[in-house]
Amino acid sequence: MLRTAASIGMALLVAGAASAAQSPSAPTANAKPSAELRGRVTDAESGRPLRHAIVRLASSNPGPARESRAAATDDSGRYAFKGLPAGRYSVSADKGGYVQLSYGQTRPFEPGKPIEVLDGQTVERVDFSLPRGGTITGRVVDEYGEPVPNLFVQVHRYQFVQGQRRLSSAGRQATTDDGGDYRIYGLPPAQYFVSARGSALTPFVSAAEDRSGYAQTFFPAAPSPAEAQRVAVGAGQSVFDVNIEVREARTARVSGIAIDSQGKPMNGGIVSIGMPSGGSAGGRLRVDGTFELSNLFPGTYSIRAQGASISTAGAAAETASATITVTDDDIDDLQLAAQPPATILGRIVLESALESTVKPAQFRIGAVALDSGSLPGGGSMSTSPHDDFTFELKTGPGRQTFRVFAMPPGYVLKAVRLDGSDITDSGVSIASNEEIRGIEIEVTTHPATVSGLVTDGRGDAARDYTAIIFGRDEQRWTMAGSRWILTARPDQDGRFRVPALPAGDYYAAAVDYVESGQWTDPEFLQALRSRATMFSVNDGESKTINLRIVQRP
Numbered sequence: 001m002l003r004t005a006a007s008i009g010m011a012l013l014v015a016g017a018a019s020a021a022q023s024p025s026a027p028t029a030n031a032k033p034s035a036e037l038r039g040r041v042t043d044a045e046s047g048r049p050l051r052h053a054i055v056r057l058a059s060s061n062p063g064p065a066r067e068s069r070a071a072a073t074d075d076s077g078r079y080a081f082k083g084l085p086a087g088r089y090s091v092s093a094d095k096g097g098y099v100q101l102s103y104g105q106t107r108p109f110e111p112g113k114p115i116e117v118l119d120g121q122t123v124e125r126v127d128f129s130l131p132r133g134g135t136i137t138g139r140v141v142d143e144y145g146e147p148v149p150n151l152f153v154q155v156h157r158y159q160f161v162q163g164q165r166r167l168s169s170a171g172r173q174a175t176t177d178d179g180g181d182y183r184i185y186g187l188p189p190a191q192y193f194v195s196a197r198g199s200a201l202t203p204f205v206s207a208a209e210d211r212s213g214y215a216q217t218f219f220p221a222a223p224s225p226a227e228a229q230r231v232a233v234g235a236g237q238s239v240f241d242v243n244i245e246v247r248e249a250r251t252a253r254v255s256g257i258a259i260d261s262q263g264k265p266m267n268g269g270i271v272s273i274g275m276p277s278g279g280s281a282g283g284r285l286r287v288d289g290t291f292e293l294s295n296l297f298p299g300t301y302s303i304r305a306q307g308a309s310i311s312t313a314g315a316a317a318e319t320a321s322a323t324i325t326v327t328d329d330d331i332d333d334l335q336l337a338a339q340p341p342a343t344i345l346g347r348i349v350l351e352s353a354l355e356s357t358v359k360p361a362q363f364r365i366g367a368v369a370l371d372s373g374s375l376p377g378g379g380s381m382s383t384s385p386h387d388d389f390t391f392e393l394k395t396g397p398g399r400q401t402f403r404v405f406a407m408p409p410g411y412v413l414k415a416v417r418l419d420g421s422d423i424t425d426s427g428v429s430i431a432s433n434e435e436i437r438g439i440e441i442e443v444t445t446h447p448a449t450v451s452g453l454v455t456d457g458r459g460d461a462a463r464d465y466t467a468i469i470f471g472r473d474e475q476r477w478t479m480a481g482s483r484w485i486l487t488a489r490p491d492q493d494g495r496f497r498v499p500a501l502p503a504g505d506y507y508a509a510a511v512d513y514v515e516s517g518q519w520t521d522p523e524f525l526q527a528l529r530s531r532a533t534m535f536s537v538n539d540g541e542s543k544t545i546n547l548r549i550v551q552r553p
Helices: 002-012 352-357 474-478 522-531
Strands: 035-043 054-059 068-072 078-084 087-094 115-117 122-124 128-130 134-141 152-161 164-169 181-187 190-197 212-214 231-233 248-250 252-259 270-274 280-284 290-296 299-306 319-326 331-337 342-349 364-369 390-395 398-406 412-418 428-430 435-444 448-452 466-471 485-488 496-501 504-511 533-537 542-544
Touching (some): 035 087, 134 152, 134 190, 134 231, 252 319, 270 290, 290 299, 299 331, 364 390, 466 496, 466 522
Parallel strands (some): 035 122, 035 128
Antiparallel strands (some): 054 087, 212 248, 270 280, 342 390, 466 504
């Protein structure tokens, strides 16, 4: 049903073709970026220009030299980005009431296409025809049929996140008015779940306040998506009377104290809680380290307290965390006790010929949690190396690996090693208060690259496809943020390019349509590999692979 809606509804989502208006000139030493990208945004149905549409541009180049800009269209619907450095860019357009589009996107939820911009080049006709979005309207009432104001209403759909199909927020949220009515707009064609819930978590509410509220309820009156009814929205369609019945329930309160590794209160820090329905909320710890979190409905929550930030380079604010199950009863005297951070000592390894051309301050190193036991952010902080490219980093316990969050233009991560063993993907288990020496983070300006052209079933050049590159080792498919699964969309010349990938053995396949993130699903890759092309690539090698579109699993 979703695919049918997509093929019908998104036929209007055709962006204009980008083309070079002038030949690129050879860059001169220390020349300022002078490339330009411009286009127009119009209404897909009427063709009239859309004024005050927001167009966003972001570079997709490896490394930290990432441009990120936004521009509003003028009265004729036109926009321009000037003074751009050469590179590959993604561009998107959005306006209230319309479906947000990425350049080159023709169906819902697929990635856009990159635009290749050369030094001094003017790229024109990066145009967008935005279709009207669908709307969902309805009323939220209680079990007596009375309207309920000030409830949050959201639309959700299942999306692929880190290889798992998860229910995620899929659009704007609305708040019910005094008559219990709501309206959500700008929706691409799809099938959605619609839910209503009470106000967001409110920390530090006193016990004397009203302890009742409305738990998240899915249309029409279901406590979970498994029991809910989906709402199908076609292109530009308005769906009415999506009415939700909610029931009032008692909420619980969780209170306690957060202490650091010395047993002292974490004054000046923050406490946050991850909610079962997604998202998080929180606030500051009191001066004596105590906290109180109210308005909690039954469910499982993760709570984390973090001490005040430490200004010392590479130091980490201590954190303490716990997972709790909330029922109808309050939880009192919860103690969150921090563990001392670990110390990581290592160095950045560069290509010797280029060591004199870069400065340590251009790099920033940090730890990345690899297991579910380490909460995002886990107390680690990034740091810059010393003048001799060595570094010291403080981080929380758990299985972690290390990444370069910033580096000079053209550099990419090549490998992370501990005492000569490659831990780039596997990481290392870190205990509280442990000291680990011998971490080497190798970076390179000559990564392996893969590019090519794709043909369709008739042998003609394909212009709309997604190339999926994935390692032959299945164990690498389920790694958090795996470097071994990459995708590419064709640029304005119809060519795909993956600018940096680890040396190794791969499959490559091109499909006509794939939903964003679906390539992280191991079952999808398992079905795709029998139709894929195998190849290998070495360090620094640039490989060309021409593919034929295969049927999507």
